Amino acid sequence: xxxxxxxxxxxxxxxxxxxxxxxxxxxxxxxxxxxxxxxxxxxxxxxxxxxxxxxxxxxxxxxxxxxxxxxxxxxxxxxxxxxxxxxxxxxxxxxxxxxxxxxxxxxxxxxxxxxxxxxxxxxxxxxxxxxxxxxxxxxxxxxxxxxxxxxxxxxxxxxxxxxxxxxxxxxxxxxxxxxxxxxxxxxxxxxxxxxxxxxxxxxxxxxxxxxxxxxxxxxxxxxxxxxxxxxxxxxxxxxxxxxxxxxxxxxxxxxxxxxxxxxxxxxxxxxxxxxxxxxxxxxxxxxxxxxxxxxxxxxxxxxxxxxxxxxxxxxxxxxxxxxxxxxxxxxxxxxxxxxxxxxxxxxxxxxxxxxxxxxxxxxxxxxxxxxxxxxxxxxxxxxxxxxxxxxxxxxxxxxxxxxxxxxxxxxxxxxxxxxxx
Numbered sequence: 001x002x003x004x005x006x007x008x009x010x011x012x013x014x015x016x017x018x019x020x021x022x023x024x025x026x027x028x029x030x031x032x033x034x035x036x037x038x039x040x041x042x043x044x045x046x047x048x049x050x051x052x053x054x055x056x057x058x059x060x061x062x063x064x065x066x067x068x069x070x071x072x073x074x075x076x077x078x079x080x081x082x083x084x085x086x087x088x089x090x091x092x093x094x095x096x097x098x099x100x101x102x103x104x105x106x107x108x109x110x111x112x113x114x115x116x117x118x119x120x121x122x123x124x125x126x127x128x129x130x131x132x133x134x135x136x137x138x139x140x141x142x143x144x145x146x147x148x149x150x151x152x153x154x155x156x157x158x159x160x161x162x163x164x165x166x167x168x169x170x171x172x173x174x175x176x177x178x179x180x181x182x183x184x185x186x187x188x189x190x191x192x193x194x195x196x197x198x199x200x201x202x203x204x205x206x207x208x209x210x211x212x213x214x215x216x217x218x219x220x221x222x223x224x225x226x227x228x229x230x231x232x233x234x235x236x237x238x239x240x241x242x243x244x245x246x247x248x249x250x251x252x253x254x255x256x257x258x259x260x261x262x263x264x265x266x267x268x269x270x271x272x273x274x275x276x277x278x279x280x281x282x283x284x285x286x287x288x289x290x291x292x293x294x295x296x297x298x299x300x301x302x303x304x305x306x307x308x309x310x311x312x313x314x315x316x317x318x319x320x321x322x323x324x325x326x327x328x329x330x331x332x333x334x335x336x337x338x339x340x341x342x343x344x345x346x347x348x349x350x351x352x353x354x355x356x357x358x359x360x361x362x363x364x365x366x367x368x369x370x371x372x373x374x375x376x377x378x379x380x381x382x383x384x385x386x387x388x389x390x391x392x393x394x395x396x397x398x399x400x401x402x403x404x405x406x407x408x409x410x411x412x413x414x415x416x417x418x419x420x421x
Contacts, residue, residue: 108264147228241418273298353398
């Protein structure tokens with residue numbers, strides 16, 4: 001019996017505890033659920049395949065060629081040599097040849113090609129980082145939007161309770177002849193308006209929860225509680241640590257490697273080769289018959305054509321580097337501009353929050369005084385309802401300021417990608 005009771009209590013306790021989710025959990029889940037995250041693995045696989053192909057450039061290269069030709073004239077001897085039946089080359093010639101080439105030194109072409117592949121991979125990964133980082137802002141906006149709706153729903157509940165209490169009082173006043181039916185109707189109209197607002201707020205919250213569920217890839221019901229983040233301390237020394245800066249650095253590194261690889265275009269290339277063939281004529285031109293033959297040797301190739309465009313190629317890379325530096329400067333300028341705007345919003349909200357408590361205290365006093373005047377018959381119900389609504393708006397404004405402050409503080413962290421984010 002004791003075990004049954006304990007089990008029953010544990011089940012009741014588990015059902016009474018609502019599921020909770022934090023902002024950090026939402027951001028982490030969104031990163032794992034977003035389809036773009038699969039790009040990291042695809043980029044890695046592409047790098048492996050491309051590097052493997054580049055490395056195979058050092059393997060022996062095998063080629064096959066064949067030729068059949070007929071020419072209008074061929075080399076002949078104007079005289080006969082006793083004992084030798086050679087009169088000249090045949091006009092129809094046949095040749096089949098297999099060649100094997102082995103690279104010994106390619107001027108660093110394959111080495112720089114592999115470095116360019118690795119640099120391009122890093123650049124692509126940082127581009128995905130930038131896109132993935134933008135996802136944080138979406139999660140923040142939806143998360144704080146739900147928190148704001150929660151505060152509005154809570155204030156809506158308090159207003160409805162206040163109106164219900166006043167409705168009972170006004171009905172009592174009507175029974176005593178102090179109020180009339182129109183006064184009761186006025187309170188009931190405000191209650192209906194409050195219910196309408198709650199319907200709209202609840203619908204908006206369900207929509208936001210559905211959007212958040214799609215982003216994080218988890219089921220979220222209406223009973224899920226979003227934990228309000230803690231207010232973090234603002235840092236005096238602002239350091240921008242955004243993934244965009246890492247992307248610019250990767251782009252500059254790619255240009256540096258491409259500039260180094262330019263010298264591979266005018267360096268000599270050394271290799272070995274072996275040729276094996278079968279045809280008529282063979283290597284011995286004096287034999288008019290099909291023969292097999294082979295040739296082995298070393299080959300040196302030195303092409304100076306890239307020197308003609310080397311200066312322009314370097315200038316082109318320098319121009320691209322200056323464009324990247326300019327992009328970085330523009331990004332930092334815009335980021336600091338947004339930070340300045342964000343600091344202004346935070347300061348303004350903090351100043352407004354200093355007066356919120358006093359405004360609510362005064363509005364509460366005015367509302368209580370209005371209720372007392374209605375009880376004494378010196379104030380109309382309509383005027384009292386205006387004071388009740390004003391107090392509710394003051395409380396909503398205070399709740400709005402709290403959420404707005406948190407949202408702007410986290411937006412500031414998002415702009416800098418602070419370690420405390």
